[in-house]
Amino acid sequence: MSGFNLGLFQKNFGGNHRIAGVSINLGCTKGRGSSTRMFNYCKTHSENPSECINQFIKINNTNNSILLTNWSGNTSRQFNEIYTPKSYSELTSIVSKMTPNTPIIVKSSSYSWSPFLFTKGIYTNKNINPICINTTEYKGEITINETNQTVTCLSGTYLGELLCYLGLNGGYTLDQFPNIPFATIGGAIATCTHGSSTSVGTISELVTELWYVLPGFTEEVKVSNDLLGAYASVLGQIGIITRVTLRIIPTFWLSLNKQTITVTDLINNVSNLFDTSDYLSCYWTPNTNTVDLRQYTKISDSVTLPISLFQCKIDNKFMVYQNIQNMDAYSEAPVLDWQIGNSRHTLNESGLGECDKQSSVPTGNPEYIEVEYAFDISYLQEAINVVNDWVNNYDTQMSLGVFVRFSGEDTLPWLSNCKGIAKNVWFLIDVDKKSNYNYNFNILEKNMWQYVGARPHLGKWNNVDNNTFIEMYGSDGATFLQMANS
């Protein structure tokens, strides 16, 4: 297995069990050097060797370390030590044996495109190779509090599992949701992940309580109210989130209204469209003057012929993707996988409602790199101008048009790009990974900030330096950087 390569890794990356299996075999069968190192490590870090082996994932390549990469392969790092705790006691057992201030990179499903995913972590300003804590098996312990209308779970819980659990246990859901069931709740909160709900900004805004640990700690710490916003956009830099409590809402039915309108009409009516939608999004191709608008509104019941994937969800114990025809609806309003209002085609016409669980984590199509910016709805025209200019004057090689989503406001998370803005537009742009995306994205990022006041999604490509970061996030940004560097 010393030839363990990036391609294989990408294929198996989501199958945490598979990686764990490989690593355990390696512990028994690999060359003496690596096994010895692992057992030495176990001796000093654990009384229980089998527990240690199971947690200690080490796959040797020529550098005697493991190469981790993100979903799209645009960033990677070699690690000598990776732990994959499966429970709270395993996690605290691992971190409590570390010396305080040990540099750590927390990674979960690695869906982030951020170039900083494997470099900016906890105490990583030291010139020491960090230890990786992989939370993809650190999941479950989901409990719903009906009185408070909240749910609490371990931070590595997949969003899909959480949504399914909420649906099956009382008919609840989250009022903001991205379109990726295999991202973890910890990763989603850490990067202020969002969908297209107009009533809230990002998932981070739903946080009501949060706990974290640091190296050398024997127990998790509950975050105090004054720092909740910092940890609700933790970015893997000021602590390992152990568990989190989020606000929940009863699930609901939706009706979809699709129409093509001109860009001019969109700009003129955008505030009104926002006010009359529960979920809102559209597709726009640069240099064109029309958009495909999708407006979703909540309806009170399922009067006629609703399509429900409820049974599918039960069978899979997971939120399910629907077939491609329905993906557009799904992406923007994931609660649709729970129930679909009668505005959709019927099951027989298009096959909508097929039971189709997404089979594995990141076997997606990592051919593109993604950026996303959030900005005030009143700057829509300026944002369109900036993107048109960028497309026309640089060799941008966009993969698709611009996916435009809308969201409400965040007030809690310090680093949310829609904090303090009541009505937000998000521009999502993909470019070919083979293109000169770094150069082009730097130009777009600067112009979007300068002319639109748009801040980048922190789980997508972003290259913000510390000064600009403080400009963007004010005193919260400055304090966050101090916390991260202290």
Ligand SMILES: Cc1cc2nc3c(=O)[nH]c(=O)nc-3n(C[C@H](O)[C@H](O)[C@H](O)COP(=O)(O)OP(=O)(O)OC[C@H]3O[C@@H](n4cnc5c(N)ncnc54)[C@H](O)[C@@H]3O)c2cc1C
């Ligand atoms: C195909 C695809 C679709 C996407 N769709 C959307 C979308 O619809 N909306 C959207 O907003 N984003 C979307 N994203 C972006 C992405 O989902 C988010 O950025 C999210 O962070 C990914 O979660 P993850 O579990 O993969 O986290 P990772 O990528 O593994 O980690 C992201 C960051 O979170 C930190 N982190 C993770 N877990 C913890 C923890 N327990 N404690 C402390 N820090 C932690 C890490 O250190 C890292 O800095 C998409 C990405 C892909 C690849």
